Structures are given as C-alpha cells and as structure tokens.
Amino acid sequence: MSLVAVQTLAGRTWVARPNHSLSVVGRRRLFLVTAGVSGGIAFAFSCFGAWPVLPFAGVELLFLWWALRRSESMADDFERITLESGQLTIETRRGAQVERHEFQPYWARLQFVKPPGQHCHRLLIRSHGKEVEVGSLLTEEQKLALAEELQQNLGAA
Template sequence: MSLVAAQTLTVRTWVARPNNSLSVSARNWVFAVTVAVSSSIALVFSYFGAWPVVPFTGLELALLWYALRHVEAAARDFEKITLESGRLIIESRRGQLVERHEFHPYWARLHCFKPAGQYNHRLLIGSHGKQVEVGRLLTEEQKMALATELKNNLGAVWPDHPR
C-alpha cells in the first residue's frame, strides 16, 4: 500500500491507495495473451478428441476476466485525510461506496487500538459521538506512522497553535 503525505502552509494531506502493479493496458494484454494461449491449447486437445477441455477453458477464462475486473475496481480505492486550520476532512472510496466526513480538528481525537485476537491495529477518528475508521489500506507500520502524525496534529488548532 502507498501512503503519500503532502503539506503546504495551511493544508496537510495524507492519501492512501492500494498497490497497483498492473496498469489497465497491462491487464488487458495479460488477458489477451492468456486467451490466445489457452484457446490454442484447448483447440488442439479438442482436435484430438478431448473436447471436454473446451468448456473448462471457457470457465477458466471467465474466472480470470472476473478477477481482473475486480482488481481494476479495487485499484480506484483510496483514503484521503485533509487537515486545514478549521476542518478535518476524511474521504474514502471502497468499490462503489464513496464517503466523506468532516470534523473540527480541535475536537477530533484519534483512537488507536488492537482488537483482541487480531494482528493489526485499528485507527478511529472521532468527535461528538461520530467515529470514522482510517488506515484500512495501510500496512501496520504505515498505520503507526500515520497515527503518530495525526496525534501530533489533532486536538489543537493547527497550524496556528504554537508547539
């Protein structure tokens, strides 16, 4: 997963995205090559009388197509945290679900905990009874780095508050 932090004089932003090792054109190329090779093998086997190979090849290609479409949909997922002097904005996209939450940074608190029986920590940002989980796309080390940065910047008006 990738975590990119950016800062200007008045705005600080963290953006998390899943790793995306294949571009759209590369995924299409992989699928086209697999179709060509698998179809060729299936046709040769069916020519020699092993025709039941053809439906299984079709099923295999359909499952590969579905998996590549799922990867493509997940490639657009993100989490974005924007911290301004008067607003904390958390935006996320998971599949078709797009969410946007806004908090006042002075009142927002970060809760970092590890649920019993689980390996990874959870990060919740909350204020006035509303909580939002962040860092779902991050590794454990990245979550801890993000938690440290957020703890240093939440609970006080940033950047006007002297440190």
C-alpha cells in the same frame, strides 16, 4: 500500499492508495495472452478427442476476466485525510462508493486499537459519537506512522 503526506498553505493532507502492478493496457494484454495460450491448448486437446477441456478453459478465462475487472474497478480507491486550521476532513472511495466525514480537530480523538481476535490494528478517529476508520489500505507500520503524525498534527491544530 502508498501513503503520501503533503504540506499545503491551508494545512496538511495524507493520501493512501493501494498498489497496482498492472495498468489497464497491461490487464488487457495479460487476458489476451492467457486466453490465446489457454484456448490454443484447449483446442489442441479437443482435436485429439478430449473435448471436455474446452468448457473448463472457458470457465478459467471467465474467472480471470472477473478478477481483472474487479482489480480495475478498485484502481481508483483512496483515503484522503485533510487537516486544516478549523476542520479535519476524511474522504474515502471504495469502488463507486464515496464517503466524506468532517470533524472539528479540537474534539477529534485518535485511537490505535487492536480488536480481540484480530491480527491487525485499527486506526479510528472519534468525535461526538461518530467514528471513522482510516488507514485500512495501509500496512501496520504505515498505520503506526500515520497515527503518530496525525496525533502530533491534531494537537497542533
């Protein structure tokens, strides 16, 4: 996952995005090449009388198409944390769902907790009974670095 911190005139912004190894064109090419190879092999087997191979090849391609579409729908996901002089803003996008939370930096408290029975930590920002998890797109090391940097900057704000 990528985490980018940017210092602006108004404050500081952190943006986390998932890594994507294939572009839209790359995903289409992958599907077309796989469909061609799998379809060719299935057709060759069906010519020799093993026609039941065709539906299985179709199901395989359907699952590949679904996985690539799901990957494409999550390509624009992000988490953006903006800390300005009087406001802490957290924006997240997961698929079509976009959320925005605002906190007063003075009252916001950062917690880096490990729930029982889980192997990864959660990075939480809490204030006035409201709780938002940040860093869910990050690795453990990146979460720790973000927590340290946020703690320093929240104290300075």
